[in-house]
Amino acid sequence: MDTQRRKFLKMAGVAALAGISAPAVVSLTPGVTRAAAGHGAAAPAAEQAAQGIRLGLLVDMRKLYGQPELMNKAINACHRVHNVPQIDNPKEEIKWLWKMPYENVFPENSSYHAAKNTRESDYLVLCNHCDEPPCVRVCPTKATFVLEKNGIVAMDYHRCIGCRFCMMGCPYGARSFNWMDPRPYIKEFNPEFASRMRGVVEKCNFCSERLALGLEPACVEAVKEVGAIVFGDLNDPHSEIRQILDREHTIQRKPSLGTKPSVFYIV
Amino acid sequence: MIEKALQGNSRYWMWLAFLSAFIGVGAICYIRQYLFGMGLTGMGRDLAWGLYISQFTFLVGVAAGGLMLVLPFYVHDYKVFGRITILGEFLAISAIIMCLMFIMADIGQPLRGLNMILHPTPNSMLFWDMVVLLGYLGLNVICAWVILTAERKQVKPPKWVYLFVYISIPFAVSIHTVTAMLYCGLPDRHFWLTAITAPRFLASAFAAGPALIVIACLVMKRVAHFDAGREAINKLITIIMYAAIINAFFVALEFFVGFYSNIPGHKHSLEYLFFGLEHNGHVYNNLVPFMWSSALLCFGALALFAYMKITKSGTDLMIGIGCAMIFIALWLDKGLGFVMGGLAITPLDEVVEYYPTANEIGITLGIWATGLLLVSVLYKIAVGVEHEVEA
Numbered sequence: 001m002d003t004q005r006r007k008f009l010k011m012a013g014v015a016a017l018a019g020i021s022a023p024a025v026v027s028l029t030p031g032v033t034r035a036a037a038g039h040g041a042a043a044p045a046a047e048q049a050a051q052g053i054r055l056g057l058l059v060d061m062r063k064l065y066g067q068p069e070l071m072n073k074a075i076n077a078c079h080r081v082h083n084v085p086q087i088d089n090p091k092e093e094i095k096w097l098w099k100m101p102y103e104n105v106f107p108e109n110s111s112y113h114a115a116k117n118t119r120e121s122d123y124l125v126l127c128n129h130c131d132e133p134p135c136v137r138v139c140p141t142k143a144t145f146v147l148e149k150n151g152i153v154a155m156d157y158h159r160c161i162g163c164r165f166c167m168m169g170c171p172y173g174a175r176s177f178n179w180m181d182p183r184p185y186i187k188e189f190n191p192e193f194a195s196r197m198r199g200v201v202e203k204c205n206f207c208s209e210r211l212a213l214g215l216e217p218a219c220v221e222a223v224k225e226v227g228a229i230v231f232g233d234l235n236d237p238h239s240e241i242r243q244i245l246d247r248e249h250t251i252q253r254k255p256s257l258g259t260k261p262s263v264f265y266i267v
Numbered sequence: 268m269i270e271k272a273l274q275g276n277s278r279y280w281m282w283l284a285f286l287s288a289f290i291g292v293g294a295i296c297y298i299r300q301y302l303f304g305m306g307l308t309g310m311g312r313d314l315a316w317g318l319y320i321s322q323f324t325f326l327v328g329v330a331a332g333g334l335m336l337v338l339p340f341y342v343h344d345y346k347v348f349g350r351i352t353i354l355g356e357f358l359a360i361s362a363i364i365m366c367l368m369f370i371m372a373d374i375g376q377p378l379r380g381l382n383m384i385l386h387p388t389p390n391s392m393l394f395w396d397m398v399v400l401l402g403y404l405g406l407n408v409i410c411a412w413v414i415l416t417a418e419r420k421q422v423k424p425p426k427w428v429y430l431f432v433y434i435s436i437p438f439a440v441s442i443h444t445v446t447a448m449l450y451c452g453l454p455d456r457h458f459w460l461t462a463i464t465a466p467r468f469l470a471s472a473f474a475a476g477p478a479l480i481v482i483a484c485l486v487m488k489r490v491a492h493f494d495a496g497r498e499a500i501n502k503l504i505t506i507i508m509y510a511a512i513i514n515a516f517f518v519a520l521e522f523f524v525g526f527y528s529n530i531p532g533h534k535h536s537l538e539y540l541f542f543g544l545e546h547n548g549h550v551y552n553n554l555v556p557f558m559w560s561s562a563l564l565c566f567g568a569l570a571l572f573a574y575m576k577i578t579k580s581g582t583d584l585m586i587g588i589g590c591a592m593i594f595i596a597l598w599l600d601k602g603l604g605f606v607m608g609g610l611a612i613t614p615l616d617e618v619v620e621y622y623p624t625a626n627e628i629g630i631t632l633g634i635w636a637t638g639l640l641l642v643s644v645l646y647k648i649a650v651g652v653e654h655e656v657e658a
Contacts, residue, residue: 091311100615107616125615134454140393141382161382162305162375164315165393171455173614177315177375179306198304199375257454 054131054151055206056234056262057217058241058250059124063228065117070223071099071124077222081210083195084202085185094176096204097126097219102267108254118267124229126219127174127204128253128261129153135166135175144201151234151262152206160200167201171257175203206231234262268419271651272644278490279647286640293633296626297372305375308627313613316606318623318631319373323366325475325602326638327446328468330362330403332476334439335506341432347499350653354480356411357645359439362476363404365638372630392448399441406435419652443468450609458536458609461524467517468601474510475597477503478590483646485587493650500586508572511565511593518600536608539618544611546618553620554607561599568592 064070078084078097087093099122103110111118133153136144143160146153167175178198186195193209196202207217215221220229232241241264244250250264300307310317333355339345340352371377388394409431417424447465450456481503484495525533538544541559543552568589575581575589607621623631 090313092306093312095312104615104617137390138392138453140388140391140397141379141386142388143382159379159382159386160376161379163370163373163393164375165391165449167315168456169453171453171614173313176312178304179308179311180304198306201375254455259454 051235052151053149053236054234054262055129056151056232056241056264057126057129057206057220058230058244058264058266060228060230060244060266061117061121061123062266063226064124064223065121067226068099068122070226070228071122074124074219074222074229075099077218078204080188081190081207081218082193082205083182083186083190085182086187087182087185092179094178094182094202096176096202097124099123100125106251106253108256109251123265123267124219125172125174126263127153127206128172128259128263129204129206131260131262132258134169134171134257134259138165138169140165147208152208153203154205154208155202157194157196157200157202162199162201164201171254171259172261175201177201268415268648268652271648274651275647279643282643283640286636286643289632289636290640291633293630293636296629296633299626300372300630301377307624309621309623311619313615313617313619314607314610314621316373316610317621318627319369321602321606322631322634323369323373324446324449324468324606325598326362326366326369327400327442328472328597328601329476329479330359330366331439331443331469331472332474332479333359333407334436335473335477335503335510336480337432337439338436339502341429342436345502347496347502351480351484351495351499353411353415353649354483354646355476356407357649358476358480358483358642359407360404360411361638361642361645363400363407363442364641365634366400367404368634368637369631372634392445392452396442396445396449399438399445403435403438403442406431406438410435415649415652418656421656440469443472450605455614456609457532457612459605461521463517463520467514470510470514470517471597471601472510474507474514475594475601477507477510478594478597481507481590482587482594483642485583485590487646487650488583491647491650493653504572504575504586504589507590507593508569508576511569511597514597514600515565532612535612539611540604540608544618549618551611551618551620553622554604554611557599558604561596561604564592564596564599568596 075097079086082096084094084096102114102118102121102123105123105125129152131151133144133146136146136153139145140163141159141161143156144153144166145156162177164177167177178196178200181198183195189195207215207219210217216224217229217231220231223229230241230244232239234242234245236242237246244266245264248266250266252261252264255261308317308319336348336352336355340348371380374380383394383397410428413428414424444465447468450459451461451464453459481500484493484500487493488495522537525537535544539551540554543550543555545551571585571589571592575585611618611620613619
């Protein structure tokens, strides 16, 4: 990892921690005015002036096609560092990062005769850390909120009352609920990160706790060998992720809903 | 006045004991859920709301339905409803308490419930729902108690209480509107994301609430010598008919929009509810019999009522059966189909079916029994006061 990158990640991480310790103030109306995305119209990528840090993630599927073991590596790394329990029953399972077929991940983009890769490969799915997150809008206790310093949609597991309204609001199915005590299902406990109790919702946190230590997100690190996942500041024109976004055609999940996801895909 | 609830014949006490048995079972089921977690329910990651929230939604409607008695009596001075308006208010109190119990049964960390008040969040519709429900509960407690006390003393109610009565009218509309807004403002939940959700909720509420009151009146006529009066019952039947027809009309509009536009997202839930939805070679149709029962019961009751209106005939039994049909039809429609239909198709384009567990059904029946017990006790008080005044 080059020094500039390390510096940025540290900065973002400190910002993340500052956001956690400060009282949660949710900004629902960012100061920037923007043209409202029309119903059904894809939200344009260049939608707002760069303001502060907005962390984003890019999945370059070209480097993952035909390599499900790489995706599993990223998933396992994520679930291991965050003490995500391994519950095999789909009714009660907890997922922060997982993989699914194209038609499930991009139901609005399905095509009649899809390409071989599109048909046969799975795609990585995680919280989109939306710029306009519906989950934050519906939460009745501010237990989920946007960290203003870096745009991460964070959770306070100690405030969540478990009403699951955020799971109704999330159009990406990114949130999981602890239907029972998760601790017996944690295979190897990582003392660096808190485990959750039953009755609360959880999801991907863009590795806030690792950013604070100057580390990259666990999934990014896990597939570093092929560089399939790129993480950085979407508002910094010099960041690696931004340069790829400027160069390549990328897609987002369900852009017509106006949530402005911070996760991008090259397919 | 509470002492009136403690003086009853053996049938009254047997009824309360019958309900208490369900409450006891419900309490045991709840303790099990409290100790283990929500995993004892049939809900899951992809279908995270179930019977509790759907009962809550339906009962908010029952509470709002009391408006159909309060509004004609207090605003239009429709004196025929004079004897039964209190029944609407007491039903609203009981229904809202059931709603609050269903919410507490549904949340994963019930001990943190006060976070709703400690961290008020005006952008959440759940926060506003709590505000209007508690407000409506308070208004009904004040109005019902003050007016019943005045009646017992055979004096006019104090003028100030009418202020609360008039405030309670928009509140009744607001509780069901805000409850609809829990659903109709969520992106990508196609079945719920429609502006007709709130009007449809209100229409079905204004049929289901009065239907329950008519049934209660007929029961009390037999067991407690309380006669609401033929004219009042007939007027309520008219209100129920119009509200049920409007609700059916709104459902029909949903069908038109879904099937004429041919947009899959708008059709899927209706297909799942009424015809069975085929997805990846599997047909999902576990609610189809319930939804067709709902439609048949609704139109059957409307036909029965229309026959009674046209021939100017009809016995209490026919009225009771008609009202029960309407009530069950709307319960199937809103207390089952609306929530499950919206959730069956997940954001990741999978289809999941919901089957409540025995434990979950036990808690649900326990809360219903608590509400029925509460309504029985409150109606006993109301009827006791009426008898005392007449004596």
